[in-house]
Amino acid sequence: MAQTKKVKKRGYISKFLKKADDAISTGMKNADKAIQDGIKKADEALDAGIEKGALTASQAKLEATKLKKQATLEATKLQQQAMKETTKLKKQSSKQIKAKIDAAKSPSKQETIKLIEKLNRLKKQGIITEKEFQLKKKQLLAKI
Incomplete structure (x- = not known):
């Protein structure tokens, strides 16, 4: 007798499981790709945000430096005006005091x-x- 190979026939459940396994594999591949794409897009968005944030921080630093210089100049002007007023008032006071002393003497x-x-x-x-x-x-x- 000749040997015949027995071919296993697949049943309905086996076919269903194979299709389900293939679908799951495809779904996993697609999900993996979608996750990778999502991560890539999120990373790009974060990089752009960081760059803009860095620019904003840099601009804020420049603005703060500028405002500090203006404040320093303004403070210097006010101090000079105060010194002038002080000197003027001292002179006036001295004159008035001298006049009063002379009048008393x-x-x-x-x-x-x-x-x-x-x-x-x-x-x-x-x-x-x-x-x-x-x-x-x-x-x-x-x-x-």
């Missing part, structure tokens, strides 16, 4: 008249000359 009209009378007596006694008397009298009257 200068004798009143009655005291001035008494001093002139004393000087006149000294002149009559010959202790001072007419020229000295006139000079002192002129100085005293100038203070009134």
Whole structure:
């Protein structure tokens, strides 16, 4: 007898499982590809965002530096104005204080008249000359 090869016949379930296995493999390949594409697109989007973020941070740094320089210049101007005002007020105060001190030091009209009378007596006694008397009298009257 001749040997005949027995061919296994596949049953309906085997065919179904094979098709399901093929579909799952294809689905996995497609899903894998979709995931890879999604990751690639997300990575590109993140890279673009990082670049823009880096640019934005760089621009913010430049703007901050610019504003800091402006603030420094403005502060310097204000300090100079304050120094000028301070100097001006000091001068005015000094003048007013000096005027008040001079006014307080200068004798009143009655005291001035008494001093002139004393000087006149000294002149009559010959202790001072007419020229000295006139000079002192002129100085005293100038203070009134």
